Amino acid sequence: MDNHLEKIKYMVRDKIRGGIYPEFLVAEEIKKVRDFHLSMDEYEATPLAKLETLAKYLGLGGIYVKDESYRFGLNAFKGLGGTYAIAKLLCKKLHIDINDASFEYFNRPEVKEKIKDMIFVTATDGNHGRGVAWAATKLGCKSVVYMPKGSSQIRLEAIKEAGAEASITDLNYDDAVRLAQKMSEEHGWYMVQDTAWDGYEEIPNWITQGYTTMANESLEQLKLEGIKRPTHMFLQAGVGSFAGAMLGYYANVFKEDVPTTIIVEPNLADCIYKSALAEDGKPRFVGGDMNTIMAGLACGEPNTITWEILRDFASAYVSCPDYVAARGMRVMASPMMMDDKVVSGESGAVGLGLLTMIMERKELKDLRDKLGLNKDSIVLCFSTEGDTDPEHYKKVVYDGKNPSC
Missing domain, CATH: 3.40.50.1100 (Rossmann fold)
Structure with a gap:
């Protein structure tokens, strides 16, 4: 990596803190959400892309990406x-x-x-x-x-x-x-x-519950691939509602065997990362313009409810420069061999971009080892948006904007 590039910062817990499993994300509530979405004519489960060749290249057991560009014709999961x-x-x-x-x-x-x-x-x-x-x-x-x-x-x-x-x-x-x-x-x-x-708190909790349809679908789709649970999840965070919904769902399903979960943020809006660094367990705020290409993650104040889920059940927190998201966009746009192509926007691609760098970059070997990423790892990522800004998507994918080397 060029020395002039901003560094990826991270914090890894020796073990998850553990806490109260989120009651508003239990199976009974998830069923209500899924039943309502099923009542919509536009509802259809979004694809789970399989990146088998990329996984082998990186030395992993499998990589799966939930592709939310198909959701309701809106090009995003929201x-x-x-x-x-x-x-x-x-x-x-x-x-x-x-x-x-x-x-x-x-x-x-x-x-x-x-x-x-x-x-x-x-x-x-x-x-x-x-x-x-x-x-x-x-x-x-x-x-x-x-x-x-x-x-x-x-x-x-x-x-x-x-x-x-x-x-x-x-x-x-x-x-x-x-x-x-x-x-x-x-x-x-x-x-x-x-x-x-x-x-x-009530309405944000309903929104968080709404997101769990995506988590529920992903687990069903993994089971069709013969996978009982992912070993690792990379979840991007803005305020943390999406990440909290995914992690809360999987924590309730797997309890003490929750997947190793990595929370990923832009370095100019890394309120979850800074909150995780604080020893008192309370959320921290980030101010300023937060001028990142990851517009959907440019949030400086955590959701106070889902922060507790991320605090208690996540394993690692990573603060990423924009080039990490740009790399993820290009990797998914140019699949290896027979891998599925995913058109992923800036906020949707940072998780996979980080995964590829962790597996390839020698300066991130310590993070790779601490996370236990190896040939037996089954990794789940969520591409939460497609090319919602088509012109910027072209600048990144076609013209190489925000290069990583």
């Missing part, structure tokens, strides 16, 4: 959380249980009349806002979306096309969240935000 949270909000307004609801039920004329004046608001770099806008529009409701400064114009237009009133602010992500909260309080809108803080 619709899973937004649809479920909005459904739960509608159930609360209509005084019914989610077990008695379906997407078709909410589209009945007499029901749509009762919910048509509901307005949902959120802050997003793109994918979450598009998912909220899409769900709200399909239900005949309105949505308002605020984006942080530096957000992609292409992602803004995609949110508007999904039906939202959307704009790019001059705020960073966390301040855009605070703006959305302020507007919801002033106008009586329903805030659908994928991060939690004291006093705002």
Whole structure:
């Protein structure tokens, strides 16, 4: 690696801390989520890409990548959380249980009349806002979306096309969240935000539950490959809701045998990594513009609920420069031999990019050894978005932007 490149920083626990298994992610709740998603005409399990040749090249037993570019036609996984949270909000307004609801039920004329004046608001770099806008529009409701400064114009237009009133602010992500909260309080809108803080936990928990459909699918698909459990998972984190959902699901399923899990973040927005370094177990914040190509992970304040899952059940925390994500994008775009191709965006590719570097780079041998990555390892990654910014995707994949050597 060139000396001028920023270094990958990491922290590995001798053993996981352990803690209370997340009750809101138990099997009974997961079934409710999956049943609701199954009620949607657009629902279909996304593919689990198999990278067998790459695994052999790197000296691993197997690599599998959950490809979320196919989710609901939205090119990202976020619709899973937004649809479920909005459904739960509608159930609360209509005084019914989610077990008695379906997407078709909410589209009945007499029901749509009762919910048509509901307005949902959120802050997003793109994918979450598009998912909220899409769900709200399909239900005949309105949505308002605020984006942080530096957000992609292409992602803004995609949110508007999904039906939202959307704009790019001059705020960073966390301040855009605070703006959305302020507007919801002033106008009586329903805030659908994928991060939690004291006093705002119910809806983020519903969003986190919504993401578990992806985890549930991945385990079913691995079993079809004859794999009972992955030995390792690489999970990217922004606020930590996605990572917490995946790790919480697998922790509840496997208990003391939870897969070795590596939490991966951009080095300019590594609030989970910095939180893990702190000895008191409390979350830490990162400020500033957080100018990373991993826009979906450019978050400086952890979800207070899912942070506890990541703190207690993850094995390692890694802070990555942008070139790690860029490498992951190129590796998946150019598969070896008969491996499946995955079109992965910046935030979706950092996990696989890091895995390849850990296995190849001599300066990361210590991390490789501590994680126990070897010929018997079965690694699961999640490509959480496709080319949601096609122009930037081309700059990275075609033109070699953010080179790693």
